[in-house]
Amino acid sequence: MSATVHTFRAADSTSALAAVKAALGPDAILISTRSVQGGLFRRAEIEVTAASGSAMEEPAAPRAQRSSSGEGQGEDRPPAGSERGARAYSQGARSPLERGRPDDDQLASEVKLLRRSVEETRRALATVTSEARGGRDLQIPPAAAEVHAGLIGRGVEPVLAEELVRQAMQLSASLLPSSLTSTVRDLVGERLVPCRAPWLHGGRHVIALIGPTGVGKTTTLAKIAARALLEAKKRVALLTIDTYRIGACDQLARYGEIMGVPVLVARDRTELLRAYERVKDADLVLVDTAGRSLAEDVVRQADLVRALPRVQLHLVVSAATGALELAAIGERYRALQPDRLLFSKLDEAAGPGAVLSVAVRIGRPVSCVTDGQRVPEDLHALTGSELTDLVLPEQPASKRG
Numbered sequence: 001m002s003a004t005v006h007t008f009r010a011a012d013s014t015s016a017l018a019a020v021k022a023a024l025g026p027d028a029i030l031i032s033t034r035s036v037q038g039g040l041f042r043r044a045e046i047e048v049t050a051a052s053g054s055a056m057e058e059p060a061a062p063r064a065q066r067s068s069s070g071e072g073q074g075e076d077r078p079p080a081g082s083e084r085g086a087r088a089y090s091q092g093a094r095s096p097l098e099r100g101r102p103d104d105d106q107l108a109s110e111v112k113l114l115r116r117s118v119e120e121t122r123r124a125l126a127t128v129t130s131e132a133r134g135g136r137d138l139q140i141p142p143a144a145a146e147v148h149a150g151l152i153g154r155g156v157e158p159v160l161a162e163e164l165v166r167q168a169m170q171l172s173a174s175l176l177p178s179s180l181t182s183t184v185r186d187l188v189g190e191r192l193v194p195c196r197a198p199w200l201h202g203g204r205h206v207i208a209l210i211g212p213t214g215v216g217k218t219t220t221l222a223k224i225a226a227r228a229l230l231e232a233k234k235r236v237a238l239l240t241i242d243t244y245r246i247g248a249c250d251q252l253a254r255y256g257e258i259m260g261v262p263v264l265v266a267r268d269r270t271e272l273l274r275a276y277e278r279v280k281d282a283d284l285v286l287v288d289t290a291g292r293s294l295a296e297d298v299v300r301q302a303d304l305v306r307a308l309p310r311v312q313l314h315l316v317v318s319a320a321t322g323a324l325e326l327a328a329i330g331e332r333y334r335a336l337q338p339d340r341l342l343f344s345k346l347d348e349a350a351g352p353g354a355v356l357s358v359a360v361r362i363g364r365p366v367s368c369v370t371d372g373q374r375v376p377e378d379l380h381a382l383t384g385s386e387l388t389d390l391v392l393p394e395q396p397a398s399k400r401g
């Protein structure tokens with residue numbers, strides 16, 4: 001017996017076995033099969049090692065002869081990779097037993113065993129391949145896996161973390177952790193863009209804070225007002241359309257009283273425009289809205305504040321909210337086309353990288369962040385690098401490779 005050993009690789013077991021059969025014939029002997037790890041984020045391949053079974057066969061009949069025996073016009077091989085074709089081929093192929101060597105019982109049973117083994121291997125490989133297709137065996141180099149884990153650890157939405165690492169692997173000068181981290185940081189920086197702090201704006205400025213319930217809109221509004229008064233020496237006025245919640249107006253009125261700035265309440269568009277007229281001398285007009293869970297209430301309030309000339313809508317979201325919730329908030333508020341983003345409660349955020357979920361969906365600059373209840377201390381305008389730190393801090397020098 002002088003069988004030659006060959007190796008075949010294909011995307012799945014069916015294709016690999018079809019290639020084996022196409023090259024070595026129906027009686028090829030399967031020696032081994034294994035799943036070959038792919039490259040970066042590439043799917044695994046199936047590698048089959050097989051030997052020609054020619055030493056066990058009778059000499060092959062000439063083609064013309066086969067054709068005349070009615071076995072498919074001389075074209076008895078299926079197209080490679082065809083599941084149906086492969087099965088038809090394996091059924092149509094005649095084993096040494098079928099071709100009639102009744103005297104050699106041992107050989108016949110060995111062939112049977114081999115056939116069964118091929119079939120079992122084929123089924124096992126099909127399972128492995130379908131699991132691989134499900135994405136459970138994505139292969140990434142260790143440095144990329146480390147950066148990916150870092151992003152997940154910072155609370156970044158898994159799908160965004162994977163997208164960032166994937167892009168970084170294509171763009172990065174090398175696959176060293178430091179290079180990948182730096183590229184991911186650049187990509188994050190493109191998505192978290194800072195802008196001038198609201199209290200530092202020149203000229204007349206009108207800002208309305210919108211956002212989910214309890215994220216800190218009223219408190220943040222008071223912080224901005226205080227900073228504008230104290231640091232920028234601006235004239236400030238506060239308006240509110242939050243007439244839903246008992247005590248909401250009182251909360252703002254109390255802040256106004258402490259700071260000595262006017263606070264006006266408006267229930268509808270007419271009242272709002274009238275209030276706006278009354279504070280026309282103010283450099284900075286800050287409008288508070290009610291946190292509402294019903295989508296139609298949110299839209300109604302946004303429509304109302306949009307009645308104010310050149311108003312900027314700042315969407316306030318709590319960084320202490322999970323990535324999936326922030327993704328949903330981003331989807332919900334995108335239609336309102338907020339002009340700026342404002343991240344609150346960074347002090348309570350175990351995974352501040354979750355803010356990326358809302359940033360990619362809204363696609364607007366970040367005006368400022370808050371990290372505590374103190375008015376006005378816990379309000380900050382972050383640089384681009386500081387915003388990026390929320391998602392992926394720079395590698396410590398000791399770990400740079």
Ligand SMILES: Nc1nc2c(ncn2[C@@H]2O[C@H](COP(=O)(O)OP(=O)(O)OP(=O)(O)O)[C@@H](O)[C@H]2O)c(=O)[nH]1
Pocket residue numbers: 212213214215216217218219220242245248289290291292344345346347348370371372373378
């Ligand atoms: N830890 C922490 N708490 C904050 C921060 N900002 C606001 N808060 C607290 O969050 C709670 C809700 O703040 P509000 O300003 O009333 O929130 P809101 O968004 O106006 O709430 P609604 O008007 O009811 O939607 C209060 O207890 C605030 O003191 C922050 O940055 N960090």
Ligand SMILES: [Mg+2]
Pocket residue numbers: 217218219242248288289290291
């Ligand atoms: Mg409020």
